[in-house]
Amino acid sequence: MIGRRSALAGLGAIVGALATGRAAATVPLKAIPGTVDVHHHFYPKFLIDAWANAPSEGDWAAYKTLFMQPPYSAWTPDSAVDLLDANGIATAVLSLPAGTVGFLKGAEQARMVRRVNEFATGLGHDRPGRFGLFALLPMPEIAASLAEIAHALDNLGATGIALMTSYGNRWLGHPDFTAILEELDRRGAVVHVHPKAPPCCTNLVQSNPWGEASLLEFPFDTGRTMFDLLQSGAFVRYRRIQWIFSHIGGVIPMLAGRLRDVGPGFWRDLDKVAPQGIDHEFQRVHYDTAASAYEPSMRAALAYLPVERLLFGTDHPHYDVARTIAGFDRLSMGKRIKTAIQRDNPRAFLTRLPAAPARNNR
Numbered sequence: 001m002i003g004r005r006s007a008l009a010g011l012g013a014i015v016g017a018l019a020t021g022r023a024a025a026t027v028p029l030k031a032i033p034g035t036v037d038v039h040h041h042f043y044p045k046f047l048i049d050a051w052a053n054a055p056s057e058g059d060w061a062a063y064k065t066l067f068m069q070p071p072y073s074a075w076t077p078d079s080a081v082d083l084l085d086a087n088g089i090a091t092a093v094l095s096l097p098a099g100t101v102g103f104l105k106g107a108e109q110a111r112m113v114r115r116v117n118e119f120a121t122g123l124g125h126d127r128p129g130r131f132g133l134f135a136l137l138p139m140p141e142i143a144a145s146l147a148e149i150a151h152a153l154d155n156l157g158a159t160g161i162a163l164m165t166s167y168g169n170r171w172l173g174h175p176d177f178t179a180i181l182e183e184l185d186r187r188g189a190v191v192h193v194h195p196k197a198p199p200c201c202t203n204l205v206q207s208n209p210w211g212e213a214s215l216l217e218f219p220f221d222t223g224r225t226m227f228d229l230l231q232s233g234a235f236v237r238y239r240r241i242q243w244i245f246s247h248i249g250g251v252i253p254m255l256a257g258r259l260r261d262v263g264p265g266f267w268r269d270l271d272k273v274a275p276q277g278i279d280h281e282f283q284r285v286h287y288d289t290a291a292s293a294y295e296p297s298m299r300a301a302l303a304y305l306p307v308e309r310l311l312f313g314t315d316h317p318h319y320d321v322a323r324t325i326a327g328f329d330r331l332s333m334g335k336r337i338k339t340a341i342q343r344d345n346p347r348a349f350l351t352r353l354p355a356a357p358a359r360n361n362r
Contacts, residue, residue: 029322030088030325031087031089031325032088032339033088034090034342035088035089035343036090036092036312036343036346036350036353037084037313037314038192038311038313038346039290039314039315039316040315041097041316042075042095042096042120042123043067043075043100044119048067050104051064051068051103052068054104067100075317077126080092080131081127087321088325089314090130091353092131092132093132093159093160094131095133095134095162097196109138109141110138110141110147110148112138113138114148117133117136117151117152118156121156129354129357129358130354130357131354132159132352133152133156134159134161134162134190135148135149135152135156135160135161135162137180139164139180140167140168140170142179146183149180159352160190161184161191161192162191162194163191163193164195165193165194165195165198166196166224166225169200171221171224171225171228172229173228173230173233174228181234181237181238182238184241185237185241186240187240188241189241191241192246193222193225193243193244193245194246195219195246195250196217196221197218198221198224218246218247219250220251221250222246222247222251222252223250223251223255226245226249230274230278231267233273235274236273236274236275242286243285243286244286244288245286245287246290246315247287247288247290248297248300248301249282249301254300256278256279256304260278282305283304283309286349287305287309287311289312289313290324291315293323293328293331295330298331298333307337307341309345311345311346311349312341312342
């Protein structure tokens with residue numbers, strides 16, 4: 001009996017230890033202290049209410065269907081801070097993704113953009129160190145966008161400016177956007193470029209048009225706009241713009257060799273648009289790692305891009321923050337590289353980023 005009791009006690013201890021180990025394994029991981037999330041979205045209630053009252057038509061209908069439900073419609077300032085705290089993120093740079101104000105036009109859109117940017121700035125003031133802002137513009141309205149650049153950078157102290165990869169069927173190197181790029185260059189502004197699906201390339205896969213646009217066209221459109229900025233000479237003309245491209249540049253790390261080796265045959269003036277070579281132009285800009293905490297993707301990025309050009313991003317709430325951090329933790333790159341991407345690179349690069357909070361601020 002004594003032996004049986006001892007055996008049962010020993011077995012119980014083993015089971016308990018295994019259970020404790022499993023429980024410990026499920027404790028959420030936290031980001032490296034001081035982490036900055038440069039790709040983080042927000043959804044103020046007044047914008048949700050505007051969506052509710054907007055007609056469901058055209059491309060906007062798909063966005064409305066998505067954004068009118070949780071987690072987008074459930075967003076609040078307190079829930080945003082809770083999320084950062086739960087995952088160990090010190091600071092998030094807020095931005096709005098493609099399509100969120102596209103249901104408005106002209107002066108109405110400009111007013112909504114102004115309200116959104118001032119709301120985000122207020123969040124940063126109320127919770128010191130927790131939020132920066134890549135300010136939205138009422139693009140493609142040029143005059144209104146120039147006015148918003150001035151207001152966001154001069155009055156609001158925004159971290160930088162947010163642009164989409166395309167507007168209609170025009171990418172960022174298009175001559176229509178010259179005045180915008182000239183002003184951003186004059187200011188040496190940080191510009192975060194978020195992908196979207198252009199009219200040319202939506203509804204191509206009829207069985208799942210929204211999925212095709214988000215999952216495939218977004219990374220392709222990042223490649224298109226980078227190609228356009230390169231071949232138009234905009235990368236060279238506007239040297240002072242400090243670019244950040246989403247999702248480690250979409251298709252660029254995979255296609256860079258093709259562009260370098262085959263591309264010269266398509267450009268008679270390559271020495272003008274890329275005087276130091278195509279690789280140089282792509283390797284001197286910055287990239288966020290949103291939705292890319294995946295070993296093959298990050299290996300491709302690190303094989304092509306300098307580590308110091310990579311900035312941590314989550315793409316919340318389109319992509320789960322905890323899953324991003326867990327995926328990042330599993331990557332085979334060493335802690336030094338992870339620390340650089342999550343904390344050191346964004347804090348060194350984003351000179352207008354608010355200082356890290358001494359403690360969590362609600």
